[in-house]
Amino acid sequence: MTGRQRLALIVLLAASFTLAVDFSILNVALPTIGADVGFTLENLQWIATAFSLCAAGLTLLFGRVADLAGRRKMFLIGMALLGAASVAGGLAGDPTLLLIARVGQGVATAIVVPAALSLLLSSFPEGPLRAKALGLNGSLMAAGFTTGAILGGLLTDLLTWRWAFFINVPVAVAVLLIAPAVLAESKPTTKQRLDVPGAITVTLGLLALVFGLTYAAEHSWTDPLTLGSLAVAVLLLIAFTAVEHRAKFPLVPLGILKRSTVAWGNIAGVLAFVTETSLVFLLTLYLQRVLGYSPLGAGLSFAVLGLGTVLGGILGPKVIGKIGNKKAIVYGFIVQAAATGALVLLSSSPASIALLLVATFVGGVANLVVIVGFMVTATSGLPEGEQGLATGLATMSQQIGITMGIPIMSAIITAHLVGLGAQDASAVLSGVTVAIWVNAGLCLLTALAVALFLRKAAPVPD
Template identity: 80%
Template sequence: MTRRQKTALSVLLAASFTLAVDFSILNVALPAIGADVGFTLENLQWIATAFSLCAAGFTLLFGRVADLAGRRRMFFIGMALLCAASLAGGLALDPALLILARVGQGIATAIVVPSALALLLGSFPEGRLREKALGLNGSLMAAGFTAGAILGGLLTDLLSWRWAFFINVPVAVAVLLIAPAVLTESRPSGKTRLDVPGAVTVTLGLLALVFGLSNAAEHSWTAPLTVVSLLTSLALIVAFVAIERRADSPLVPLTVLSRPAIAWGNIAGVLAFVTETSLVFLLTLYLQRVLGYSPLGAGLSFAVLGLGTVLGGILGPKVIARAGNKRAIVYGFIVQALATGVLVLLTPSAASLALLLIASFIGGAANLVVIVGFMVTATSGLPDAEQGLATGLATMSQQIGITMGIPVMSAIFTAQLLAAGTSDAPAVLHGVIVAIWVNAGLCLVTALLVAVFLRRPAPETRRAA
């Protein structure tokens, strides 16, 4: 890499890592926030839900807007919004302002992440350098989710939960100062229009989907609000497909989704994030409710998982270079399934911590190999005019996967507690183990589907030089 490429990559990775941290940094601080700001217990979940709703719901829209308005320009707008929203969140004294700040952070994430990924792809031609850059990006995005839990606990215990917001401000300012010198504007050649009906329906559909999944985790899959939200999401997505078939400038050309590399690459991406982020949730329940760890102690236990993700980000490009994208995804999921499956041997004994640490390290590394394979597969072989769309789809897969995982596994876990009629440590352990079996099974099923259906893109779809 040239010096300029290294600096640009550092700026983009710093932005992506910071936004990934925001997904989990407030989780362990929620009780303290509720006490200070005045949230009732039943409304605490909106601190996390407001962020994930916007981050997942608007990412495809802003990925396309970046194609039209300029990716560099949108990157700067998103980082400025992140700075302002984080400052407002740290200073918030009432629930309304805090929720508004989290909405701002979620929208900033939906703007910055696809823009940063498109700028990263534009800085490196297809090949080893791009795969290395995507590996680093994937490892930091996944490690950021784990680091957020650790950092949130440290900041809350040592300083205040407000620093979980304030820490974003100097990072955003540094990025805004350095980025103009190393990032060049990037947008497709030729003029196109924004598909407004498509943008409205898909954004509302994604918002309804994420809301329904979040409500299922808080209440149940059969709760009226959950059912209505999921059915509304389905209706809006069906309407979106119908709109895209007739649109002159569709937000998502259906021919793009018909390509196996794009479709199955993104399916693999969704499942990669669903399985690993939900496993962190399940292991948190085990560490706190079975072994009796504090939130900070549980968060620190995931440092080993974070190291595994960093190793996987380094190994990912090497595996792709030797075995190809498809085999990297398939092999990664198989190893992740084995590492996850071993965790069904967890017991109430503290000696099980060693098994947890070893298995989570191996599983984290394998998961990042999958994520790098997914990113390379879902963003390669496309003309420049479709890069923003491809990165928007890939980013949406990340956000949807992160958002879906916990509600799905929480519903499985909760069903076991309801069946047992108790929430004592043995019941919690049984619920966690059942959900771990499902998690490992998802990895194996996805590996099989990718092995059967993912095909190499046709030569004419390769990105123009």
């Protein structure tokens, strides 16, 4: 890498890691925040939901806006918004301001993540350097989710939950100072327009989908509001497809979804994030409800998983270089399934922590090999004008995967506990075990589907 490429990589990775941390940094601190700011217990989940709704629902839109308006420009706007929203969140004294701050952070994530990934792709040509950069990006994004849980507990215990917001400010300022000097602007040379009807239908459809999934985890899959939200999401996404067929400048040229690499790469990405982030949720329940760990202790137990994801991000490009994208995804999912499946042996004995640490480390390495393979597969072989769209789709897959995993596994556990008619530690362990079997099964099914259906596509000329 050149010196400029190294600086660009540091800036982009710092931004992406910070935003990944924001997904989970407040989870451990939610009860403390509720008591300080005045949230009722039933409304606490909106601190997380307000963020994930915007981060997942708006990312495709802003990925396309970055294509049209300029990726560096949107990246800088997003980082400025992140800094401002973080200051507001740290100073919030009432629920309204705190929720506005979380919405601001979610919108900033939807702006910055696809723009940063597009800038990273434009900074490194296809080949080993790009694979290495994507590996580092993937490892830090995944490690950020785990780091957020650890960091949130530490900041809340040692200082105050407000530092979970304030910690973003120096990062945002540093990025805003350095980025203009090391990142080159990129946007299309031909004049294009934003597909407004497409933007409205897909954004509202994604918002309805994420809301429905989140509400299902908090209430039930049969709740009228859950079913209504998911039905609205389906109708809006069907309308979006119809709009795109007729649009002169479509938000998503539907032809891109006919490419095997884009379609199956993103399916693999969704399942990679569904399985690993939901596993963190399952094991958090196990550690706290079965082994009796404190929230901070449970968070620290995932440090080994974080190390595994970093190692996986480093190994991912090497694995891809030796066996190719497709085999990296397939074999990665198989190893992840084996590591996850081993967790069905967890018991109420404190000694089970050893199995948990080993299995999550191995699974974390494998999961990041899959994520690097997904990123390389879903974003390679495309013309420059579609890079932002492809990265927007890849980023949306990541955000949707993170959002979907917990509701799905939560619904499995809830149904199991209702069937048992119990809520004690033994019942929770039984429910977690069932959900772990489902998690491992999803990994194996995805490996099989990718092995059968992912085809290598020839690069598309500009």
